[in-house]
Amino acid sequence: MPSVFRTHPSPAPVPRRLARLCAVCLCAAATGALAQPGAADLTAIPLEQLLDMDVLTASRFQQKASRAPSAVRVITADDIRRHGWRTLAQALESLPGLHVSNDRGYSYLGARGILRPGDFGTRFLLLIDGHRMNDPVYSQAPVGWEFPLDVELIERIEYVPGPGSALYGSNAFFGVINVMTRDAGSIGRGEVDTIVGSHGSRAVRASVAARGTAGETLLSADVTRSAGTDLALPVYADDGSDGVARGLDGMRAHRLFVRHRQGDLKLSLIAGQRIKDIPTANYGQVFGAPGAQIDDRWALLGVDWTRALSSTTEGYVQGRLLDFRYVGDYVYDVMNRDVARGRSLALESGVVTRAFDGHVIAAGVELVVKRDVDQRNFDVDPREVYFDSHQAGERVGVYVNDEWSWTPQWSLSTGLRLDGENGGTLRLNPRFALVGSLRPGTTLKAIAGHAFRSPNAYERYYEAQGPGGQRANPGLGAERIRTAELLLTQEIGTRTQVDLGVYDYRLRNLISLVEDGDLLTLENAATASSTGVEAxxxxxxDGGLQLRASYAYADVHGWEEQGQPINAPRHLAKAYVTAPIGQSLSLALGSRYTSRRATRDGAVGGATVTDANLLWAVPGGRLEVALGAENLFDRRYADPVGPEFLPDAIPGRGRSVHLDVLWRF
Known part of the structure; x- marks a missing residue:
């Protein structure tokens, strides 16, 4: 059926769109120029640290970002606070080459032009303090409100683009996201954060810290509520309604975070529940009927122990128990319910040694046991069971990474990991990176690697009969990717850094949601390639005014039988400005342009969306007040969606504002 979004006027040419985005940045720069000459620099991190931060995720040991075997990107707690980001997706969307789609149920992360319909973020590995958060049923990387940690508790985010299976195994396909949490020392005795905003949005978080001879503990809990907005989907107007879902976009979230550290031992508990009303009538539901909702729950218990074994070697042991639960209510003539749950227990141990001259070697072994991976589908009343699946599995992986620096300027990083699943298929994935300094301030990185993603329990075993249902496919194979990338970094003086990269991705056996008669099914139905440039x-x-800008071009081919790949923007342009105003105010503006994207039946036009956040740090350091606006200019846009939806695109959210008051005690 034709989509209303294809009737929009043709988007302005890319140069004009970029000019508009640049104009926003120039306005912010002008605002920052009005800052008093003696104004305090509100950007807490010195520029030289921003240019070459210490990172952990790229090689599994601490190293300078300039020496890491990847174009690693870092988002700090200061970035999150100044821009007023409230979800992990908003923070990640600021990075080069990443784009986010939202279907009013979940936020989905795409990389370098690739975001397949029906993808639940399975091609990214998401870690919290090194613990895998991808669930045992869907392998989902939660980045929206379903992410079980308040972003204000994040100390930093490290994003390592490119294949990471050589160190992390499955799901490290497009990249690895490692979220590192704050410790008790970062909040003093405690803090209370209260937020109110548009569409009935309200939230409160309370965090307290305790320190003593038994160690230090951070405890935090938060609650969020939102009524959401009405959603107009004109494709449903033919069914006797006006095509508007009213009061069906609400959301409730609860999260708990506990972290205790004593010496070399660290214990973590992360738990979250998000209940989201669904207004889109996906999977053939009755449009406009109340009761459709999804309920996601994550709980992680993590244990970390590190110890220096000698002056050149340190070891670590990590254990985690991840519990995931999902309930989806779908409104037909009767209420239909999807239930999924899964538990995984993992134990990992490894060492990092510098005992060999010129080498830093990281090696380890990981064992993951999945139990109680259950999926059910049934009508609630009268009860009729359509699907009931119970699975279990094991996975073991062994990795080694060697960084060999044969001169102070040049190094070769070689990573290799062997993974085996359920005592069967073995997969070997390498990564190579040549990193060198051509001259002071100029760094070259040449990177090549392989990665894989194993099909999950949902993709293999889920089945639901009837129109809009789904057929199981136990024979699914793993997705594979081969990549090559060249990155040049140039420092210009002491205030500027420019990165320019080119890459080539080759993907095969992509798992895709396809139509099979009246049913949907998942198949290894696609191959694809993405070749592009990122700058x-x-x-x-002077005075602290800061600009981060990026442009990404992606030429994606191969997975569609005809036409342009769905949800594959060719151009992404972004600019993020932070500007101090006087002694205690700062203004942050962020603009991102996403070019035209194909849908199942046509296309949605390009759009530039701008967010703003004004932060007042009251002298004394105990009180902060922020006024934020998302989609400041109320830009109309839409995101493509898969065949489980009747429309081929879902409208994005309009302008919203929020007031955030943080009190430290």
Missing amino acids: SLLHRW
């Missing part, structure tokens, strides 16, 4: 700029002026 980014970081610059800071």
